[in-house]
Amino acid sequence: MRPKKVSVLESLRLLGYIHSLFNHHFPTPNRGLHKLRTFRRFFVASLALGCAAKGQTYGSGSHTVTVQVSQVTVVQVSSGTVNLTISGASAVAGQNSMTVTDLSTSFLWGTNVSQRKVTVQTNLASPIFTLKLLAVSPTQGTAGPEVTLSTIAQDFLTNIAKSSGSTQLRYTGVALASQGTGSDAHTITYTVTVQ
Amino acid sequence: MRQRFGRKTKTTARTLSLLAVMCLVAAEQTIAQPQITVSGNITMSITTGVAGGLPTPAVNTTITLSYRRQNAISKITVGTSCPGQSFTLKVLATSVTDGTGAPEVNLVNGMPATDFITNIPVKVNPGAKTCTLQYTASATFAQGNSTEDGDDVHTVTYTILAQ
Numbered sequence: 239m240r241p242k243k244v245s246v247l248e249s250l251r252l253l254g255y256i257h258s259l260f261n262h263h264f265p266t267p268n269r270g271l272h273k274l275r276t277f278r279r280f281f282v283a284s285l286a287l288g289c290a291a292k293g294q295t296y297g298s299g300s301h302t303v304t305v306q307v308s309q310v311t312v313v314q315v316s317s318g319t320v321n322l323t324i325s326g327a328s329a330v331a332g333q334n335s336m337t338v339t340d341l342s343t344s345f346l347w348g349t350n351v352s353q354r355k356v357t358v359q360t361n362l363a364s365p366i367f368t369l370k371l372l373a374v375s376p377t378q379g380t381a382g383p384e385v386t387l388s389t390i391a392q393d394f395l396t397n398i399a400k401s402s403g404s405t406q407l408r409y410t411g412v413a414l415a416s417q418g419t420g421s422d423a424h425t426i427t428y429t430v431t432v433q
Numbered sequence: 434m435r436q437r438f439g440r441k442t443k444t445t446a447r448t449l450s451l452l453a454v455m456c457l458v459a460a461e462q463t464i465a466q467p468q469i470t471v472s473g474n475i476t477m478s479i480t481t482g483v484a485g486g487l488p489t490p491a492v493n494t495t496i497t498l499s500y501r502r503q504n505a506i507s508k509i510t511v512g513t514s515c516p517g518q519s520f521t522l523k524v525l526a527t528s529v530t531d532g533t534g535a536p537e538v539n540l541v542n543g544m545p546a547t548d549f550i551t552n553i554p555v556k557v558n559p560g561a562k563t564c565t566l567q568y569t570a571s572a573t574f575a576q577g578n579s580t581e582d583g584d585d586v587h588t589v590t591y592t593i594l595a596q
Binding site for chain 1: 467468469470471472473474475476477478479480481482483484485486487488491496498501503505507519520522568570572573574575576577578579580581584585586587588589590591592593594595
């Protein structure tokens, strides 16, 4: 941007003119008064120039700053391990089914990509017992119905869109008396994917 | 008496004229070289984030702003043009050699010029003064990404003017 300044040439002409006024010999006896008036004009002009200097722009410089945001999707489970133990305490005489529930963990996510949902699956192809999962009170999106975990990905949380949030995980282990004893070790995978 | 008054007036006027010429010459000298420069262009990338939180902000401190003292106390303002801005960009002056850095400025498209460095003293030597520009780019997950929404391209302008 060009600074707002009077050019030097113009200023010198103005000053030269003022000087010529002072150096001119006036024939009248009011020469001193005339000089005083001229000086007063010069003083007022100086004041005006001084005021103009207030807010004067000396220069400017620009550059370009580009902000890029990648497609970011991150997930986290609050704890790495959940243990569900079905013992005699959860058995009811006369009933084949025994259950145990865990609400100790949470699932957290963040995605800046539109139209996203979360699916869940286990790596255990042939479990002895049944393991179910439900999203409880998600802060964003819609919780799906309780799913029985399998190696096929199933909807766990839908309509999360571009958001970050969390949901409590409710795992339910179900064992039938007829299934006997044993243990299943699941590795459960949550995936944010296109809805 | 009249003659003495006239001589005095003439002397005063000549002194003022001389001062004015000196000021104008000095001003013309300052025009010849840039009064404020920014060292280059930058690209900032946000590539990761925290689940349940926010994308991780990107910070850049590679750019230097150089400026010169003027014949009056001066200041530097900052503004930006970024049509269709999606994300947040802030700038802070650090390591300010001359003047007082303002608090961090949030750069918003079309914003009025905002004070960035104030109270820059008058010129005593011709050397350039500097500060480091600390840019911080941030976003929320809800603000999306550049693939879908495009980059934010800011033309950030720094202006030095009389305070």
